[in-house]
Amino acid sequence: MSVIHPSEIEFIAEDELIKVTPRFREQRLQMITGNFGPFAPGVPLKIPIWMALNLKNRGLVIVHQPKWMTEEKLKEWLESENADNTNAIAPLHYHYREISRMLLQNCRDNMSDITEIEQLVEDIWNVRISKLKMSCKNVMKTRWQMEIPDHGGVFKIDNFTQMEVNFIRGTFLKGLNLSFVMSNKITTIEQKAEQHMLGDTTNSSATVPTGSSAMSQFTQSQNQN
Amino acid sequence: MSDLGIVDDQSASYLDIDDILMTENKISCRARYDLVDLELRRTAEDFHEGKKVDLPIWMAMRLNEFFRHEIPKQYNTHFQGILNADPEVVNLHKEGPKYFAMGLQLTSENFDFADDEDIINMCQTLLQASARRVSWISDMAAADHYQQSKVDSKLDDMEKEMYAKAISERKSWEDWTRGMSNRLTESKFIAKSRKRKRDALAQKNN
Numbered sequence: 001m002s003v004i005h006p007s008e009i010e011f012i013a014e015d016e017l018i019k020v021t022p023r024f025r026e027q028r029l030q031m032i033t034g035n036f037g038p039f040a041p042g043v044p045l046k047i048p049i050w051m052a053l054n055l056k057n058r059g060l061v062i063v064h065q066p067k068w069m070t071e072e073k074l075k076e077w078l079e080s081e082n083a084d085n086t087n088a089i090a091p092l093h094y095h096y097r098e099i100s101r102m103l104l105q106n107c108r109d110n111m112s113d114i115t116e117i118e119q120l121v122e123d124i125w126n127v128r129i130s131k132l133k134m135s136c137k138n139v140m141k142t143r144w145q146m147e148i149p150d151h152g153g154v155f156k157i158d159n160f161t162q163m164e165v166n167f168i169r170g171t172f173l174k175g176l177n178l179s180f181v182m183s184n185k186i187t188t189i190e191q192k193a194e195q196h197m198l199g200d201t202t203n204s205s206a207t208v209p210t211g212s213s214a215m216s217q218f219t220q221s222q223n224q225n
Numbered sequence: 226m227s228d229l230g231i232v233d234d235q236s237a238s239y240l241d242i243d244d245i246l247m248t249e250n251k252i253s254c255r256a257r258y259d260l261v262d263l264e265l266r267r268t269a270e271d272f273h274e275g276k277k278v279d280l281p282i283w284m285a286m287r288l289n290e291f292f293r294h295e296i297p298k299q300y301n302t303h304f305q306g307i308l309n310a311d312p313e314v315v316n317l318h319k320e321g322p323k324y325f326a327m328g329l330q331l332t333s334e335n336f337d338f339a340d341d342e343d344i345i346n347m348c349q350t351l352l353q354a355s356a357r358r359v360s361w362i363s364d365m366a367a368a369d370h371y372q373q374s375k376v377d378s379k380l381d382d383m384e385k386e387m388y389a390k391a392i393s394e395r396k397s398w399e400d401w402t403r404g405m406s407n408r409l410t411e412s413k414f415i416a417k418s419r420k421r422k423r424d425a426l427a428q429k430n431n
Contacts, residue, residue, distance in 0.1 A: 003394070006401035105404050133363075140360050144353035167398065171366070171391045174227065175359035178383075181230045182329070182352040189332055189345055 004166050010102065012162070013095035014050040019064045022055070049099065053106050063107040068092040069100060071113045074120040081127045086135075088128050088159040097125060097163045125164075132157070132164055136172050143179040227386045232329045243382065247323040247330065248283040254292035282330060294336050296343065297321075300328055305350040312354035313361040317381040324381040325355055358384060366391035 015033060026039035036047050044064065047055075055061035067073075073092060080089045093099060100121045108114060139155055231238050238244040256272040263272060265280065272278065278292075285294055298304065299320040308315055317324045328351045332344050362384055365376050373392060380388060400406050 005406070006398055007406040010401070101402065101404070133367075136363075137360050140356045144349075144356040168363075170394050171359070171363040171387065174387055174390070175356065175363070178229060178325075178359065179352060179356050181228075182348065182355060185233075185329060185332055186345065186348045186352065189348060193342075193345065 003170060006098075006163065006166065009095075009163050009166055010098040013098035014053075014102070015048050016093075016095060016099060017046040018049050018052050018066060018099075019044050019046050020052050020055070021062045021064065022060065023062070024060050049102060053102065056107055062110055063103065065103075065111050066093070066099065068096070069103070069117060071116050071120065074117060074124065078120055078124050078127070081124060086131065088131055088157075090159045091161055094161055095163070096161065097121065128160065128164055129167060132160060132168055136168055139172075140175060140179070143176070143183070227383060229326055229329055229383065232326055233333065243323065243326065247326045248286075249281050250297075250321055250323070250327055251279040251281055252285050252297055253295050254278055254280050254285050254288075255295065257291055257293055260291060282327070286333070286336065289336065296331070296347070299324065300331060300347050302343070302346070305347060308350050308354045312357045315354075316379045317358075317384070318377075318379055320381075322382050325351060325383050359387065362388050363391055366395055 021042060021044045022039040023041050024039060025041060028038050029036045033048060036051070037045050039045070052061060052063050056063050077089065077092055100117065103111065104114060104118055111117075135155070135157055231241055231244060232247075254277070256274055256276050256278070259274050260272040262269050264270075265278065265284070280288070280292070285292060304320075321327055328347065332348055358380075362376075362380070366388060373388075376388065377385060397406070
């Protein structure tokens with residue numbers, strides 16, 4: 001079973017665009033992932049996060065705080081997450097966890113409310129993960145309860161990000177596979193047990209000819225009489 | 226042994242070390258007929274009908290025609306009741322370190338226990354216990370203060386592997402949140418060899 005490291009998902013998240021203000025002048029750059037426009041000092045533009053972090057570390061750029069990463073918006077999100085007990089709310093950004101970690105670690109000087117944002121992102125993460133774990137537990141419960149649940153055993157989870165799904169991937173898939181192995185075993189044994197019982201009825205049907213021969217003898221004797 | 230399906234696969238389980246260890250477990254068997262001059266225990270002996278003997282599973286499976294098998298104590302109805310009541314508390318390491326694998330093995334065709342119903346019930350108990358314990362293990366691995374040795378002593382081999390994987394996943398997650406994934410660290414192999422070299426040099430000077 002494949003194991004995906006969190007840093008690999010972070011790598012995928014680094015392709016997201018973020019608004020920066022460059023401090024240098026450069027022509028239009030043509031890269032594999034796209035073309036990034038002429039850089040003029042003081043003129044904001046959007047570039048991928050990997051490029052932004054690299055330029056920031058060289059002091060060539062100022063990174064702006066993304067629009068969704070403000071204290072008010074995150075607080076609102078946290079409240080709506082807390083309000084709904086079972087389902088997750090659509091996230092403000094699909095890679096909120098990775099982006100917040102990268103920006104808060106590398107680009108602290110241009111951000112506001114850093115500690116609050118860190119705390120809020122952690123809280124949001126904890127709430128969503130607990131919901132996800134709850135639904136995993138429910139799935140495992142239906143595995144051993146032997147009755148097919150109403151929706152036929154097909155589960156759907158909405159609004160969870162890649163990072164959260166990866167968090168539970170390892171143990172959940174293992175447990176699920178284990179339960180599949182066991183229930184396959186149970187069905188094969190039950191089928192065999194049914195065959196054994198059917199085998200008994202074939203044995204009893206083997207006695208029927210002798211019974212019918214006794215009957216035929218009886219009718220013959222009756223006819224004789 | 227993380228993939229229990231290997232128990233059924235004849236060719237794959239032949240060389241699997243976990244399967245070999247599991248089939249070494251003994252089962253008490255009763256002779257069906259009068260068997261004369263068998264060398265099951267290194268000496269030729271006679272088994273009169275109904276004599277009890279403990280055979281390892283791999284042997285008992287093949288001698289199915291001559292021996293009647295009994296379900297071992299840790300899979301019988303009484304123990305099933307205990308497992309059904311509260312599977313998280315039972316110490317499965319004590320009941321044979323490969324509890325689930327052996328349970329699956331006992332359901333294979335070669336065994337001829339008294340009742341089909343018993344086997345079905347045992348399998349269902351195993352399924353239920355495994356599902357509940359897996360949830361419990363994942364909770365334990367994610368708990369704030371996890372103590373690996375305490376929980377480990379109660380898990381059987383397959384669960385131990387699962388638990389170790391969960392712990393290592395959690396550790397790599399925590400490393401990532403603190404931003405330490407991107408650091409380059411010295412490989413353990415190199416560190417050990419350097420330490421030994423330094424010790425050897427120090428000894429030579431002394």
